[in-house]
Amino acid sequence: MxxxxxxxxxxxxxxxxxxxxxxxxxxxxxxxxxxxxxxxxxxRGLVEIRIRHPLKTDPRLEEALRAAFSLREAWVLGNPPAGDRLRLRRLGELGAQALQRRLRPGIRIGLSWGTAVYEVVRAMPEIPLKGAQVIQIIGALGAGDPMIDGPELARWLAEKLEAPVRHLHAPLLVESEAVAQALRHERTIAETLALARKVHVALIGIGSVDPRLSSLRRAGYLRESELEALRAAGAVGDVLARALDAEGNPLDHPLNRRVIGLELEALRRIPTVIAVAGGAAKAPAIRAALRGGYVDVLVTDAEAAAAVLAMEGALAYA
Missing domain, CATH: 1.10.10.10 (Winged helix-like DNA-binding domain superfamily/Winged helix DNA-binding domain)
Incomplete structure (x- = not known):
């Protein structure tokens, strides 16, 4: 037939x-x-079956996170699945809900990269938005899984919104600080970064320096020995590929100066930054991103939220 x-x-x-x-x-x-x-x-791929699980959230942990870190919103997945992949999928569905609340005609959306951002984009329905634009705010990995890379994610979300996309035609990390500085001044890259600074909403993940969780290591940008050196220098995680210490301060480290993408100070000035990250092992990185003031809306799970609050000393909520 x-x-x-x-x-x-x-x-x-x-x-x-x-x-x-x-x-x-x-x-x-x-x-x-x-x-x-x-x-x-x-x-033959003519039928796609999607099961929409009801997403139970934990209002107590959400309120505790908002109070502890002055967040605009916190979305906490209650009773998260044991498997990392399924947990991330549910977080992506929550993140899609958080993003949909902010959609409007003419909106500019900045997108980073990674598995958490991938799951949000995957969960997004098709919502045509007049005058919207999607901007890639950090350079491309160019290795590993292309589906979690910035260019493909930006294209996919733009397709769902029937919006134009602006790509950042540069690698995420380059070999030297001199090369990075030169690329940032290249006309098309400089124009895209200028546009990235003007987005209304940014959707990002939060990276870890744990070798088991590090996307930069999986993509081949960092060796395990380099991750160990970052940890020895005080790094607990990264935002937009910039390594952060426990208080959310960017490390004075060559790695951070070799990144091509939106600057952390510029990220702070974006009206709404939605960060998606989960799992107790990521708690130090999540806390650093919150302490650094880079996040307005956090999408996480109950285990990560409790661990973050315990680290912050909010033991009554953990």
């Missing part, structure tokens, strides 16, 4: 609610044949 006919069978079953017997009578075939047609439609 051709794709068009298979799609019709799938539409009868999944959209119109006809049972397989009714479809079999329409087609003049057996129920088992209809079952095979439905399986074939899924195998």
């Amino acid at each position: 051709d794709d068009e006919r298979l799609a019709q069978v799938a539409s009868w079953y999944y959209e119109e609610g006809l049972d397989q017997g009714a479809i079999a009578r329409r087609l003049g075939c057996s129920r088992s044949m209809v079952s095979r047609y439905l399986k074939e439609a899924r195998a």
Whole structure:
């Protein structure tokens, strides 16, 4: 059966609610044949099934985070799944809700990169927005999984919003400070960074210096020995690939000066920064980002939230 006919069978079953017997009578075939047609439609990618789990949040931890860090909003996933992948998917769904609340015609959205940002973009529905624009605010990885890289994520979100996209045509990290400085002054890169400073909303992840969690290590930018050196220098995590100490201060380290992307001071001036990160192991990095004042809206899970609050001394809430 051709794709068009298979799609019709799938539409009868999944959209119109006809049972397989009714479809079999329409087609003049057996129920088992209809079952095979439905399986074939899924195998050919004509059917996508999405299960929307109700997202339970923890208002107590949300209020505690808002109070402890003067956040505008905190979204805390209650009873997070044990598996990291499923946990991140649920956080992406929460993050998509947080982003949708801010969508309006003419909005400029800045996007970083990483698995958390990927899950938010994946969960976003198609919402055409007149005059909107999506801007890549940090350079490209150029290695590893292209789906979590800035250019692809910016393109994907722009497609969902039916908006133009502005790419930052530069690598995330370059070999030397001199190269980084020269690239930042290149006309198209400088223009994109100037536009990035004017976004209304930025969607970012929060990186870790734990070798098991570091996206920079997975992408091949940093070796484990370099991560160890960063930790020895006081780094607990990163925001926009800039290593931070426990209080959220950027380290005076060559790595930070080799990054091509929106500056941390400029990030602070963006009206709304939504950060998505979860898991207790990321608590030091999340706390650093909050202490540094880089986040207005935090999307996290109950385990990470409790760990962050315990580190902050808000033990009554943890």
